[in-house]
Amino acid sequence: MMQSHPSPPEAQALEPMKPITKPSSARSTGPEPDCCLSARLGRWAIPCILLAALLWAYWPTAYRLSKEWNSQDDYSVGMLVPFAALYLLWQERRLLNRYSPKPAWVAGICFILAAQGVRAFGLIGLFDSIERYAMVLTLWGVVLLTTGWRIFFRTFWVLAFLLLMIPLPGAVHNRIAYPLQTVATEGALVTLEVMGITVDQHGHVLVLNDSIEVAVAEACSGLRMLTAFVVVAAFLAYLVDRPPWQRIVLLLSSLPVAIICNLIRLVVTSLLCLFVSDKVGRSFFHDFAGLTMMPLAVLMLLGELWIMSLLVYEPERARTQQPS
Numbered sequence: 010m011m012q013s014h015p016s017p018p019e020a021q022a023l024e025p026m027k028p029i030t031k032p033s034s035a036r037s038t039g040p041e042p043d044c045c046l047s048a049r050l051g052r053w054a055i056p057c058i059l060l061a062a063l064l065w066a067y068w069p070t071a072y073r074l075s076k077e078w079n080s081q082d083d084y085s086v087g088m089l090v091p092f093a094a095l096y097l098l099w100q101e102r103r104l105l106n107r108y109s110p111k112p113a114w115v116a117g118i119c120f121i122l123a124a125q126g127v128r129a130f131g132l133i134g135l136f137d138s139i140e141r142y143a144m145v146l147t148l149w150g151v152v153l154l155t156t157g158w159r160i161f162f163r164t165f166w167v168l169a170f171l172l173l174m175i176p177l178p179g180a181v182h183n184r185i186a187y188p189l190q191t192v193a194t195e196g197a198l199v200t201l202e203v204m205g206i207t208v209d210q211h212g213h214v215l216v217l218n219d220s221i222e223v224a225v226a227e228a229c230s231g232l233r234m235l236t237a238f239v240v241v242a243a244f245l246a247y248l249v250d251r252p253p254w255q256r257i258v259l260l261l262s263s264l265p266v267a268i269i270c271n272l273i274r275l276v277v278t279s280l281l282c283l284f285v286s287d288k289v290g291r292s293f294f295h296d297f298a299g300l301t302m303m304p305l306a307v308l309m310l311l312g313e314l315w316i317m318s319l320l321v322y323e324p325e326r327a328r329t330q331q332p333s
Contacts, residue, residue: 059151067144074141077176083186086237090174093244097167100248105163110156117154124150138178145171166247173240182232190230192268197225197275206283217283223275223290231271238263238270238306245310255317259310266309270302 064071078088098105124146131139149168153161161168177185194213201208201217209216213225242263246256282290 059155063144063147063151067147070137070140070144073137074175081176083182083233084176084236085233086240087174087176090171090240093240094167094170097170097244097247098164101164101167105160108156108159108163110160111158112155113153113157113161116158117150120150120153121147136178138175141175142172145175170243170247173236173243177236185235186230186232189232189235189268189271190225193231193271193275194225196268196272197223197279200272200276201279206279215279217279221279221283221287223279223282225275231267234271234302234306235264235267237303238267241303241307242266242310245307249314251314251317255314255321258317259313262310262313263306266306269309270306273305274302 075088078085124143127146128140128143131137131141131143145168148171149161152164152168176182190213194210194215198208198210198215201215207218209219215223215225217223239260242260246259249256249259251259278290280290
């Protein structure tokens, strides 16, 4: 009896295999779920509460600080520093969105407690400057507590920029103002003598051609220009795309720029007092000169950046400019 053997696999008709498909997760195009919205609101609730508590705790300090900005011309630029810091943070918004906040609870709380210790020292010793610096340190602690170390380090220079809104302590102010006043007086003396004008110096008073007296008071020391130009240089150094050392040089150069601009103001004022009238010279010093020195300082800083770009060879930039 014959048995039928199965045909080999090659002889069997091959059936087409059905592709294996994985279930695709359909993207939701509807409105955002309530859980995600509540989580996002909850993430912003803690920083808002902490900032409100910070404002409430330091309201007297901030109020006295604003009064000092309005009463002392040397530190009036401080009122612009918070707005400049907000602008710098706005410029970094796309980069900061890449980092997810990871609150550093322990480090942030320790930072805030340390800042309160600094504040207590300022309150006990009646040091307004220390109390104001403690306000900025407390803000640093709030940022560290709510966002974590990565965002804190990314925004550290903006946070450090806020220190420029605090007026210098009295002892530091006196140590800086008097030397600046002396440098301004002697610099104007030398410049006017080079121009052929007879000048006699009596302390901080210059006598021009034995007839006109120009007093270089403490307000003429250039400290107001120095504080303003430091803020402008720090703001510009953060915005420009330059190596760190060039930014540091730009920031440090704000001191000679302030001295040069103040010297120009004193020389022009002396010439107006001598050849026009004392009233015109004083009007120029208090009104017009203040408006012209800031653009002049900005041009000097930009010129410094241009000179550094010419003198320093940058291999990376040269490679990118080579044709492929």
